[in-house]
Amino acid sequence: MNTSIGPAAPFNDFIDSASGESAHENLGEWLSEIKEKGRDEFYKLGWPSPKLESWRYTNLNKLAKTQFRLPQTTELDKLPCHNIIPIDAPRIVLINGKLKRELSDLSEIGEGIFINSFQDMRDEQRALFCLANHAILPKEGLPIKALNDAILSGALFIEIMPGWQSDVPLHIVSIGYGDHVGFSSKIFVSAGENSQVNLLETHAGDSGSTYFSSCVSNIDIKAGARLGHYKFQNDTNTSTHLALAQTSIEADAVYDNFVMSVGGILSRNEVRSLITAPGVECCVNGAYLGTSNQHIDNTTFIEHAAEGSKSREVFKGVLADHAKGVFQGKIFVHPEAQKTDGYQMNRALLLSDKAEIDSKPELEIYADDVRCSHGATVGELEEEHLFYLKARGIDAESARRLLVEGYLGEVIDEIQSQVIRETLSKVASDLLKKKLFERSDGR
């Protein structure tokens, strides 16, 4: 339809083998149906190409031409701890998309959260797969979702009871392991009325692994609930990560989303939030750091379908070497969504003359009594700021590090949960040291 990549693409062989694979899972026809439907949908949409508006800046040609295979039984018995968020919290571990009970630890989780995986899910959870999404679909469809369905490896169902409030975050760790393996997972979250929980996701790989991973989360936030949803995407530097988080938010609920993407040769984190009722506060923020020849894509869509809600979106990125950053943000305000307050800001820092940023902050507004603004800036570190620090005896290298840290710190400060804010702040600082300032190549 819209792509030059024919069905002969090596990745398509993988999709075909994955969608036919479910027999040994003991899950019967039901899973095969989802996979086949996903595969047909994906082939119908075709591989996303830059000709499509929402894929204008991200090209999957290389991915389509790479051959992946299904992961074998997972023999990994130790987590690559240095690649995941260092936090002491109950955790649930997925290896190549499948639940690994031996590495998970849910002893501290408390009685208000129920977690099921594929094997032990209930009928109504099964029905979730078939739920229609009421949000506006992009003209190009959602290729990530179709692809995710087609090769689906595992799913998690997280149910937060109404009124359950907990300070203890739940950490979902997804690890890719192997050579050219491909997998996908789904996370369903239902946050009951007036509940209050923080979810943390780490997407990383075992050192030396090369894989394709996809994660689609479907999140349902009921009235008055508060859900923190924080993601650290730190895949290995040869891997590809395509993710989509779809959220539906009800009256007076708060959704605090943050994505920190630093890993993968190519990554795309797509966040789509639908505000269905008044009084909602929806924050979709993110930080990214790109080095070597990484391609980092953050695409967001916030849909105001009810009046009197607030959304806030801040993204900041640092790009060095040959890295390429993409930001596409859109706020859509329906005619009935009067009194909407929308804010969107994207800033990017280019540290090398080979780095590139493509930014598209978009507003589509059909209601007149709204306050919506957006801004975007692109540039390098301010000479004056550097001078200020150097004049106080700080060497050039440290001055640069301070400024870059401060630059990203500003957006990490948007995170509402204090524990997670502090943890990610530390992670960011270590990463900057490792990836930008104390590299073995002496730069």
Added chain:
Amino acid sequence: MSIDANTADRVKELEVDKYKYGFVTDIEMETAPKGLNEDIIRFISAKKEEPDWLLEWRLKAYRHWLTMDEPDWAKVGYDKIDYQDLHYYAAPKNIDRPKSLDEVDPELLNTYEKLGIPLKEQELLSGVVAVDAVFDSVSVATTYKAKLTEMGVIFCSISEAVREYPELVKKYIGSVVPYSDNYFATLNSAVFTDGSFVYVPKGLRCPMELSTYFRINAENTGQFERTLIIADDGAYVSYLEGCTAPQRDENQLHAAVVELVTLDNAEIKYSTVQNWYPGDENGKGGIYNFVTKRGACRGENSKISWTQVETGSAVTWKYPSCILQGDNSIGEFYSVAITNNAQQADTGTKMIHLGKNTRSTVISKGISAGRADNTYRGLVKILPRAEGARNFTQCDSLLIGNKCGAHTVPYIESRNPSARVEHEATTSKISEDQMFYCMQRGLSSEAAVSLIVNGFCKEVMKELPMEFAVEAQKLIGISLEGSVG
């Protein structure tokens, strides 16, 4: 807001005065048969006594056009255009290149008089503005030519330029907007009939503002103007383009191409007031305005400035752009786009920074009322060589009523770390406080809206040349009539 008797009267007045430029001049037309094929293009080319290279160029464009698809990415919807159902050539018959205004068909002159451009008077009067009036496709009168020629400025129709200055035309035509550029520009390249040509020689500051009034007249005639303006080293010219069209129910296609070239230290200021028939309240009729405007700052320290006030047309698809090739060159874009009733506008600019220390400023004001949709779509692109480039973009939208839409789609692509790009945008409505303040002082609601909107657009309006500013201010008021109350 309640409707008092005063408002009711005003509305009634409007019914008559709604589109005061809506009349059809009855002049015998020499028209090519409907449809588009190579023979029609040969016909146009022969009619205009063009050299072979131009015919070849047209045919190349046409053949390329056949391979293209009509773009659908803009946020506009309209009935499919049947390109075979249009006339591609129409010339007022009785005026085979008049030598002076006396030879011009009196009815034609009458038309212009109704429009408020009395050519004769203007020729007699002080001589501020020279008018190269285009009636449909053929230039009928050019004033002040002698004076300009004396100074070395060439200001004539493009067909005349093809005959008189083939070298210049050949060198520059298609050099900014190539024939293969986009669907509508390619169509224009194949079938363009007339337009203006301006060449300002080295070091000359053109002493008067050059102006063209376009009119779309004959039924079923697509208008395909082509304008080419060249400012040689150190030259300056200010060019005015203003448009009105007769009222009619059938949609008319307008696909113009404007190319600007500035060499070292040269400057072109291009101002447009566009007030074509927007269709009625239900979106019936109205002009399709699919225009490609692009300027190339070829030389160092050169500057191109676009100012536009867009109030007309049913559908507007227009992105006046600057290619900043020369080091230290400057691009500017100031725009007011007003849509009311069922109008749709998708407009903005492209600033392509190639040279070092190139600077660009974009100020866009979109006003949407009724059931209209107004989109700003802009690209700022910084290429690796554009050391120290700078861009500032501001686009503000104003919504009047809750059935209209305002959209902002900026694309920012930077490949140079020393470049600075800033973009900011806001969306708001006319507040009740503002209205109350004005009305309490005795202004009617319509006068209040007009005042507030004019204030909102001030940054752009002040860029317009004097002659246009007054007209444009009135236009803003007229375009928004009936949007409040």
